Amino acid sequence: MTTVAIIDYGMGNLRSVAKAIEHVAPGHLVQVTSDPAVVAASDRVVFPGQGAMPDCMRELDLRGLRTAVLDAAASKPFLGICIGQQMLFDHSEEGEVAGLGILAGNVIRFREAEMLAADGARLKVPHMGWNEVWQAGPHPMWDGIPDGERFYFVHSYFVAPADEAVVAAQTAYGRRFTSAVARANIFAVQFHPEKSAHAGLRLLSNFIRWAP
C-alpha cells in the first residue's frame, strides 16, 4: 500500500489536507504524523503550514522534525503547501527568521506601495481568495489543470526564488509573484489545493500519481 505522510508540527489543523488527499487517493494510507520515522518510511510527503513562519520553524525544531523534512525533500515526492513552501527557502522577512535553505531565495511581504489595482483601488493584504495561477511550463503536477486556473490563496508573504528555473507558476496581485516552485522531486505551492475545489483536488491527485 502506498503511504502518504502529512507532517504535523503542531501549527494548526491538518484535517482538511488529510481529507482532501484521502478523497483523491482511495486505497492509500494517509497519515498525519509528527514521528520522523513515519515520515522516513512514507512513499510521499506533504509539508503543510499555516500561521507565522517563525512559529512554524520553532515548532518544527522543537519536535525534532527538521532532519526528516530535509531527507524527504531530498529523496521522495514532496509537496509543500503555503508556509510549507515558504519554509523551504533561505530566509523570511516575517520575523527575520532563517528557513530550511533547501531552495535558494527569500520570503518577502507584499509591498504597500505596490498594492494598487489597475483601476486605482487599493488591494487588500492578506491576499485572500481565488486568483489565477499561470504555469511557467508543463509539469506532471499541472496535468489536466488549465493554464490560468484559479486556486484559493490566503497569505501576506510570498517566495522570491534566487533561481528563476525553480519557478513553476506565477500569480498577479499588485505585482507578479511566484505561486508555485518545482525542482526534481519537490513541488510547492503558495495556495491551498485542499481548499481549491476541483482544481485543487486535481493537483493533489496528480501528486499521488507523480513519479519524479
Add this chain to the structure above:
Amino acid sequence: MLAKRIIPCLDVSAGRVVKGVNFVELRDAGDPVEIAKRYDEQGADEITFLDITASSDDRDIILHVVEQVADQVFIPLTVGGGVRTVDDVRRLLNAGADKVSINTAAVNNPQVVADASGKVGSQCIVVAIDAKQTAPGKWQVFTHGGRNNTGLDAIEWAQRVEALGAGEILLTSMDRDGTKIGFDLGLTRAVSDAVRIPVIASGGVGTLEHLAEGVSAGRADAVLAASIFHFGQHTVREAKELMRARGIEVRL
C-alpha cells in the same frame, strides 16, 4: 486578477439548516452537508455557517456539522454564532473550519480578537460587524440582532479590529437585513475604504444586480447572501455570470 467572492450563508440550529432551503432534487433540505455540496457544485467561493442554536446543551453539535462538511466539501468554510473564547475558535478550527467569525464577544472583550489572532493567525479570524445608520454618513455598531446600540462608530470599530488582528470583516447592515432592497452601499464603501483587510458585504440582497453593486459601488471584496440562493431563485453561477457581465472578475 483576484476574483471577487460570492458566499452563500446558511443558518444552522442544533445541526440542521433552518429558515429553509428549497432546491429541487434535494433529498433532505435540512442537511448541511447536502446543501454545502450543492453550493460547491454551483461554484460558491466559500460557505458560511451561522450557528443560531439557542440551547447551550446543543452548542457542540455545530462541531460535528463542521466536521462532516469539511470532510466532503473542499472550499473554505467560515463558522460564526456564539463564538466567545479563544477555545471556541480553536475547537471550530480543529473541526475543519477555515475561519471563525466573532461578533458580540469582540464588542464585549476586544482582547479576544487579539488573543485569537495571536494564537491561530489573522487569516482565521473574521470580525462580524452589525451596523445601523444613526445620522447621514454615520453608522453605529449594534448587537443582539440590532437591538443593542453599543455606541461604537462602525468605521472606527472596523479600524480597531483590524489593528487587533482581524483578517477580514463581515459587515452587515441591520437596516437592510431581510429587506431585499440591496446593500447599504454607503456603509459598505465607507468601511471598505477605511481598512486594509478584505470586507464581506451582507444584508439586503434581493437581486443579482445587488450583488454586483456591493462590489462595484460598495467596493466589497466579497458578497454574502442567503435567501436569494436558498429558494432556487438564483444559482451562484447565475450570480457570477451577471457579475462578469458587469465587468467584475469572478471564478467561473
